[in-house]
Amino acid sequence: DQQVKQNSPSLSVQEGRISILNCDYTNSMFDYFLWYKKYPAEGPTFLISISSIKDKNEDGRFTVFLNKSAKHLSLHIVPSQPGDSAVYFCAASPPGGQNFVFGPGTRLSVLP
Amino acid sequence: GAGVSQSPSNKVTEKGKDVELRCDPISGHTALYWYRQSLGQGLEFLIYFQGNSAPDKSGLPSDRFSAERTGGSVSTLTIQRTQQEDSAVYLCASSLSWGPYEQYFGPGTRLTVT
Numbered sequence: 001d002q003q004v005k006q007n008s009p010s011l012s013v014q015e016g017r018i019s020i021l022n023c024d025y026t027n028s029m030f031d032y033f034l035w036y037k038k039y040p041a042e043g044p045t046f047l048i049s050i051s052s053i054k055d056k057n058e059d060g061r062f063t064v065f066l067n068k069s070a071k072h073l074s075l076h077i078v079p080s081q082p083g084d085s086a087v088y089f090c091a092a093s094p095p096g097g098q099n100f101v102f103g104p105g106t107r108l109s110v111l112p
Numbered sequence: 113g114a115g116v117s118q119s120p121s122n123k124v125t126e127k128g129k130d131v132e133l134r135c136d137p138i139s140g141h142t143a144l145y146w147y148r149q150s151l152g153q154g155l156e157f158l159i160y161f162q163g164n165s166a167p168d169k170s171g172l173p174s175d176r177f178s179a180e181r182t183g184g185s186v187s188t189l190t191i192q193r194t195q196q197e198d199s200a201v202y203l204c205a206s207s208l209s210w211g212p213y214e215q216y217f218g219p220g221t222r223l224t225v226t
Contacts, residue, residue: 006154034214043116043203043217044155089155099168100215102147104154 003027004092006103013110019077021106023090026071030092034100035064035075038087047088048075080110114138116218118204124224125194133189133221137206144187145207145215146179150200158202161187162210194225 005024013019023033031052036044050057050064050073057064063076077084090103117136125131137144146158157171161181172178176194181187191198201222205215 036217041219043205043219045217046214049214091155099157099160099171100145101157102155 002104003030004090004101004103006088006090006106008106009104010107010109013080013108015082015110015112016079019075019080019084019108019110021075021077021088021090021108023073023075023103024071025073025092025101027092027094027101028071029094030101031095032093033064033066033073034091034093035062036089036091036102037084038089038105044089077108080108082110082112084108085110116204116206116216118202118218118221120221121219122222122224124226127196127225128193130190130192131194131223133191133202133204133223135187135189135204135206135218137185137187137204138216139185141206141208141216142184143207143210143213144181145205146187146189147203147205148200149203149220155203158189160210191223194223196225199223199225 034049035047038044048059048062048064050066066073087105087107089105091100093100119134144161147155159179163184164181176192179189201220203220205217207213207215
């Protein structure tokens with residue numbers, strides 16, 4: 001019973017175009033969301049987060065959108081670069097944040 | 113150190129043996145988390161510590177798994193009588209405190225049980 005879902009296991013995008021990675025969750029109590037990027041043989045690295053009181057957070061080329069009614073969030077990367085090729089994990093946390101629930105990840109390939 | 117460190121980076125062990133994995137969190141981080149990632153799977157939460165106590169042990173897969181943290185710093189994850197299904201990358205993360213703070217991950221320990 002996955003509480004955080006990333007239904008696309010992989011995504012390929014041309015360099016310079018927009019990458020959109022999607023994440024759905026089932027627990028309406030989640031109120032804090034994060035995106036992590038993971039290169040092979042390395043631990044995940046934090047990218048961007050959003051609190052449920054917001055519907056958008058932007059940091060450089062990365063923007064996260066949150067649709068609470070749909071229990072959906074997405075990460076937009078514009079413009080995509082080859083160095084963005086990695087596995088992207090969506091994570092969610094209930095109030096108090098003692099535990100983060102991760103999605104299965106989406107492998108992004110940015111083609112030069 | 114500047115980041116979270118884990119040792120060993122790789123561990124190959126025979127089925128039935130015990131293994132101990134170590135995590136050194138970022139200095140000053142009071143919360144520490146253990147996850148594992150099996151091949152082709154997402155991150156699976158195992159246990160977290162706030163200080164030296166572990167309020168939530170529900171993620172541990174079986175009673176063969178245990179973890180401790182001493183001095184509010186280093187943590188060890190012990191797997192007794194390892195099984196082949198224990199093969200995975202075990203990741204440790206730390207954050208400033210419990211709560212919705214970003215977690216900083218170590219490079220992981222790749223455990224292979226033969």
